[in-house]
Amino acid sequence: MLVNFFASLIRWSKSNQSSVFRSNQVAYSLFIAFFAILMAAPAKAARLESWRFNASQNQLEITTDAGVQPKAQLVSDPTRLVIDLPGIVLGRPVINEALSGTVRSMRIGQFDRDTTRIVIELAPGYTLEPSQIKFRGISDRRWLIKLPTPQLASTSTPAVVAVPQSPTPSRLNDSELAAIESVELNGSSNQLMIQANKPIRYSSRWDRSLAAYRIEISPAQLGKSVKGPELGAGSPISRIKLRQENSQTVAVLVHPATGVQLGQMNQPSQQLVTLQIQRARLLQSVNTASNTVSNTASPRVMPVFNPAMATTQVPRSPNGRLLVIIDPGHGGPDPGAIGINGLQEKGIVLDIGTQVAVSLQRQGIQALLTRADDRDLGLEPRVQMAEQSNATVFVSIHANSISLSRPDISGLETYYYDSGLGLAKTIHQNVLQLTGVGDRGVRKARFYVLRKTSMPSVLVEVGFVTGRDDASRLSNSAYRTQMADAIARGILQYLQQAARL
Ligand SMILES: [Zn+2]
Known part of the structure; x- marks a missing residue:
């Protein structure tokens, strides 16, 4: 498995140590205040699927259901490694695992609306050699983070440290990849259908930066002749984009037309993934059943009137x-x-x-x-x-x-x-x-x-x-x-x- 590191600089100089520390305190209070957001996070957001800290090897393993590029920083007093997973929603309350030895605890929480944060904290007085923290991307959704043995902190702290980032996903032979053969809109079933020639997996979420619904298919490549569906004037999809995201992931970016709601994704067979598309309906019936607002659950769907407008x-x-x-x-x-x-x-x-x-x-x-x-x-x-x-x-x-x-x-x-x-x-x-x-x-x-x-x-x-x-x-x-x-x-x-x- 091929690993490629890009260095990113983390400032840890004496002069700005206190400001790093302070901003992190702020970050923590936000993180605690905002963790409730994750309870209402959209079901389609990418998730942290699993995590495991192996104390004997000082190694953290995380798996997400969509590609992620972790970001890491080392913060002092006590020393802690802060790993952010942009685009990942935790989907549960803060996790706090007490560990024994020089690595004292691991916390996982929702840092902001779409960033999950993992904090590995050392026992007081210990520190890590930043250059020895190894991030290894097994794939873009599975990462190993290996910590060096914590050392008692000396009085001098390194001025600048590098934390590696960015994986090269392990490569499959082209012959192991599925080819996406067609992406079509089935008008009678109101489904977008993504057909491959071999078994595929998918994940999907709203991509806020692109204002599109992102479906990622892997391990797959775009077939040579595959185009998106023809989108006419009355199409429920205003735009669709297919692109090769990395060597083994194809992204399908769906921009629904105004007033169109995207529904469930399904995988009717190993080689077929579908997305339900619903036109907003004009409903005359008025449902006056009392609605509840809970802190955690999404409000009940009450289709009273046409919710949006083609x-x-x-x-x-x-x-x-x-x-x-x-x-x-x-x-x-x-x-x-x-x-x-x-x-x-x-x-x-x-x-x-x-x-x-x-x-x-x-x-x-x-x-x-x-x-x-x-x-x-x-x-x-x-x-x-x-x-x-x-x-x-x-x-x-x-x-x-x-x-x-x-x-x-x-x-x-x-x-x-x-x-x-x-x-x-x-x-x-x-x-x-x-x-x-x-x-x-x-x-x-x-x-x-x-x-x-x-x-x-x-x-x-x-x-x-x-x-x-x-x-x-x-x-x-x-x-x-x-x-x-x-x-x-x-x-x-x-x-x-x-x-x-
Ligand atoms: Zn408002």
Whole structure:
């Protein structure tokens, strides 16, 4: 197995040691505060599959279900090797393994939304010779990290140390690789089908940097004549890219069309991988079952109205008919703000937004949700939906946050831009009256969804998930219903006033 190291410099000089140390302390508090994110991480994110620290050999072995390029640094007091796995979601609470001897413990946690962090800590007074830390990539998803025997720290610390990175995946003969023979869209089954001539494995996740759904197939190469599917005007996929990611991994990057939801991946046979594709449906039925927001689980899917919009599917507001767009913020891999006890903005605002829509609908006002489930939705499609449907008003619903160290800050803020002032005031007043939430004012702000919508639009920050008062109330479903009713009443009042003018 071939190993190739690239050196990356780690500063460990005396002069900046304390700043490295401090920033790491900050990192740790974030890591503890944010580990709750991992509980709601998308099922499709790449995962840390296994890890094992072999104390007799001072060797850590990790396996991920997609390729990863670890990053490592050595931090002092006590000495610890910090290994970050970008693009990897741990999917469980912090793991803390006590070890005996000079390597004292190993911790694994979610450092940020898509980075898993492993920390190997030495007993006090011991250190590692950084140049002797060996990273070995068995493949791009399996790594061995071999530590040298810890030494008692001397008074002098090395000024600059190199930590090796980046593997060359072990090579298979071309004859062992599967060839991807076709990537096709099956219209009748609504599936993307990836066919190979030999057994393959796959992993998949949202690639945030490319705004695409990434399917990685291995061990495989792209067949010579293989092209992606023909994508017509009405295709549920707007773009698809096939590329050879490394010597034995093919990546299929899928950009779904607006309003299209990607579903389950399946492997019906060893040589076939499929991805379910669902067009957003326009649903008339209103499900008013009470929704729960837990700190850990994704909110229940409540398909109330058309969650998104292919151009032809958006019901246009007929002459004189009012149409309200309700826009619950964030969703999918983006949890929004994270507050006390891991309370997540995306679940709260989905529940409230859904109830606002239901409430308006009951009162004869047509309402559309930009998202009706826990999905990833950018800002642009939210605005597009409002514009294409010729909406009367647009109401975005968010929850606020400040530092977890400021639980004293709670309250309602309603934002507008341009023509939304009247709507903002009316909603704000109603919410203050009906919920008793603290008043942090009606404010003007250049938020994208406010600037880019041509109808009166507002953004309601229903409360602070980091605020002691707001967090406890927003965790309560009866309070969320109260909040939703208040927002709906404000919208109705505004529409009635506007109609009289
Ligand atoms: Zn938000």
